[in-house]
Amino acid sequence: MSSDAASLELRELVKRYPGTDEPAVDKLSLEVPAGEVCVLVGPSGCGKTTAMRMVNRMIEITDGDILLDGSSVTDRSPAELRREIGYVIQQIGLFPHRTIGDNIATVPRLLGWDKQRVSDRVDELLELIGLDAEMRERYPAQLSGGQRQRVGVARALAGDPPLMLMDEPFGAIDPINRERLQNEFLRLQAELRKTIVFVTHDIDEAIKMGDKIAVLRKGGKLAQFASPAELLMYPADPFVEDFVGADRALKRLALQRVRDIDLWKGVLCHKGESTAKVRARLADADLEFPLLVDDEGRPLGWLSDRGLAGERVMEDLRSRAEPTVEMDDILRDALSDLLANQTMYGPVLDDQGRVQGILSLRAIAGALNIRPEDVPDSAELAAEASSSP
Numbered sequence: 001m002s003s004d005a006a007s008l009e010l011r012e013l014v015k016r017y018p019g020t021d022e023p024a025v026d027k028l029s030l031e032v033p034a035g036e037v038c039v040l041v042g043p044s045g046c047g048k049t050t051a052m053r054m055v056n057r058m059i060e061i062t063d064g065d066i067l068l069d070g071s072s073v074t075d076r077s078p079a080e081l082r083r084e085i086g087y088v089i090q091q092i093g094l095f096p097h098r099t100i101g102d103n104i105a106t107v108p109r110l111l112g113w114d115k116q117r118v119s120d121r122v123d124e125l126l127e128l129i130g131l132d133a134e135m136r137e138r139y140p141a142q143l144s145g146g147q148r149q150r151v152g153v154a155r156a157l158a159g160d161p162p163l164m165l166m167d168e169p170f171g172a173i174d175p176i177n178r179e180r181l182q183n184e185f186l187r188l189q190a191e192l193r194k195t196i197v198f199v200t201h202d203i204d205e206a207i208k209m210g211d212k213i214a215v216l217r218k219g220g221k222l223a224q225f226a227s228p229a230e231l232l233m234y235p236a237d238p239f240v241e242d243f244v245g246a247d248r249a250l251k252r253l254a255l256q257r258v259r260d261i262d263l264w265k266g267v268l269c270h271k272g273e274s275t276a277k278v279r280a281r282l283a284d285a286d287l288e289f290p291l292l293v294d295d296e297g298r299p300l301g302w303l304s305d306r307g308l309a310g311e312r313v314m315e316d317l318r319s320r321a322e323p324t325v326e327m328d329d330i331l332r333d334a335l336s337d338l339l340a341n342q343t344m345y346g347p348v349l350d351d352q353g354r355v356q357g358i359l360s361l362r363a364i365a366g367a368l369n370i371r372p373e374d375v376p377d378s379a380e381l382a383a384e385a386s387s388s389p
């Protein structure tokens, strides 16, 4: 259903508002390949909205150029651009006296689609954004803020635009719904692969949503244009460093999944198995004690010394195997689980619940290039674990 995404290029873009000395946007150059999300981020008044609105000519360009698929937007009429470019803004985007269905149908009607096609498209989009078909006849005031925002996104997508402009689309939503909308948006984008310019002043949102992030400083100057990981690892100057925050190492954890890092091997054992063999396996393992698993390979708990004392493994646990994490978990969330359970490691499970490896604090630290000596070693961990219930 998706038409091709367009590439976007800002070339030495300048905006000087009449009667002002300083430009609002100053020689801004950046390229967004087709199908990518470019986030514009920066403090209030740094020119984000101005830069974005020049793309669909809601604001006229003072100098420089904007190219859509290689051709200048100045060669197109503003009306044409607005039909072709999806636009989502915070809160007030919807027409209050039109139903949700009519709101979503705005652009398809402007494009002259026949009635049936428009109607089918509205149904398709309601399903895509996860709203019941009955919402179609309601008015914006009869929806929650989060639902209205979803409708705003649906309306912008309706004409299947090759480019979407989103100006703080989730800015007015409470944190929980905001996170949900962000996740839905990412899921949609993985499917639709639109080219998107996304404005926010929230660096965490920028890191989460962007393929590339353009950090602007006052006066609409580009401070850095980089991928989220690059921005966090190598902020270009003190302004960017300050803007991304002192916790930038932790923020990087939000960009990685458990499957992305080198997991510890760990030693798995079964009840009744020869303890000599288990001890032999432990000799070159990362952890000092084995994880008891059932016949399916699902974790039962960390084996105690007593469980390993006899000839055969006995089901005697030093602690349960909590928490468990999954390969696809965000590393930050997995770390949070470990910390919440006051443990330094947890089994990593596949989708059948079978153990694939062990996530440990040291493995996470390794992924962040924290010096290993700053993290307690496995002997300390072992002491810790055996003293915990």
Ligand SMILES: Nc1ncnc2c1ncn2[C@@H]1O[C@H](COP(=O)(O)OP(=O)(O)OP(=O)(O)O)[C@@H](O)[C@H]1O
Binding pocket: 017, 018, 020, 024, 042, 043, 044, 045, 046, 047, 048, 049, 050, 051, 201
């Ligand atoms: N119509 C206008 N006339 C004159 N100056 C304007 C106009 N619109 C915006 N400005 C100024 O241009 C600068 C950039 O404004 P813009 O709205 O692009 O900032 P922003 O980065 O989107 O800020 P925010 O995060 O608060 O939305 C600001 O200093 C603003 O005061």
Ligand SMILES: [Mg+2]
Binding pocket: 048, 049, 050
């Ligand atoms: Mg703005």
